[in-house]
Amino acid sequence: MKNTHPKVIGLIQQKGGVGKTTLSLNLAGYFSHLGERVLVVDADPQGSSLAWSTARDGASPFMVIGKAVPNIHKDLPEMAADYDRVIIDGAPGVNGLIRSCLLASDFVLVPVQPSPFDIWACADAIEQVYEAMTFKDNLKAAFVINRKISNTVIGKKVFKAFSEQEFPVMESAIHQRVIYAECASIGKTVFDLSDAKSAQLEITRLAKEIVHQKERVKT
Numbered sequence: 001m002k003n004t005h006p007k008v009i010g011l012i013q014q015k016g017g018v019g020k021t022t023l024s025l026n027l028a029g030y031f032s033h034l035g036e037r038v039l040v041v042d043a044d045p046q047g048s049s050l051a052w053s054t055a056r057d058g059a060s061p062f063m064v065i066g067k068a069v070p071n072i073h074k075d076l077p078e079m080a081a082d083y084d085r086v087i088i089d090g091a092p093g094v095n096g097l098i099r100s101c102l103l104a105s106d107f108v109l110v111p112v113q114p115s116p117f118d119i120w121a122c123a124d125a126i127e128q129v130y131e132a133m134t135f136k137d138n139l140k141a142a143f144v145i146n147r148k149i150s151n152t153v154i155g156k157k158v159f160k161a162f163s164e165q166e167f168p169v170m171e172s173a174i175h176q177r178v179i180y181a182e183c184a185s186i187g188k189t190v191f192d193l194s195d196a197k198s199a200q201l202e203i204t205r206l207a208k209e210i211v212h213q214k215e216r217v218k219t
């Protein structure tokens, strides 16, 4: 088995529509593109990742299974045994399901969008992650900015606002790109397309940053 730490990456944020599913699937696309055996656990009762896999024409490059129950952290080690990498696509809302996803993860990515609403909502996300860290002290977590629009004042303000939080922010941000929605609608990731180089590059940068960062823990 390859050294693939962090093995379990959770995309978790109680706020809806921030990009948990989009980033889960594209990170899964990246790791499977590398030749890893990847499992996506769809922990959302809406089943968006599962719907994605059924929209696809042909076999998926990674396995997607639905598990929207609050004991994921207990069942995951057995479910994950045959995989190199596991991505958890978390559910929105505040409940035991989110806590279970946090406890199941080695690395938590909290997607946030460049909007004041996301800045105001992030205190709750931070609190949930810190609560999980009291049970799992090797848990690592960081914000990732999604739907960034380059060179906007709001974009810069938001980055500054998140950087001022007592919580790490990934250096790699994901931009607003229609290709993410387009490829999701046909059950694909940007790694299935030949004309999505910029999107592939930013997902690759994000994935590499996750894999290589070891020091981002609560101080």
Ligand SMILES: Nc1ncnc2c1ncn2[C@@H]1O[C@H](COP(=O)(O)OP(=O)(O)OP(=O)(O)O)[C@@H](O)[C@H]1O
Residues within 6 Å of the ligand: 015, 016, 017, 018, 019, 020, 021, 022, 023, 044, 046, 048, 090, 091, 092, 146, 147, 148, 174, 175, 176, 177, 178, 179, 180, 181, 184
């Ligand atoms: N970087 C992006 N560029 C363009 N569109 C995006 C991007 N990220 C997400 N979207 C779009 O935003 C919408 C919400 O994204 P997504 O479903 O990934 O969020 P979510 O956090 O999983 O939502 P939920 O909380 O409902 O599960 C989708 O229509 C998706 O295609």
Ligand SMILES: [Mg+2]
Residues within 6 Å of the ligand: 020, 021, 022, 044, 048, 089, 090
């Ligand atoms: Mg989702």
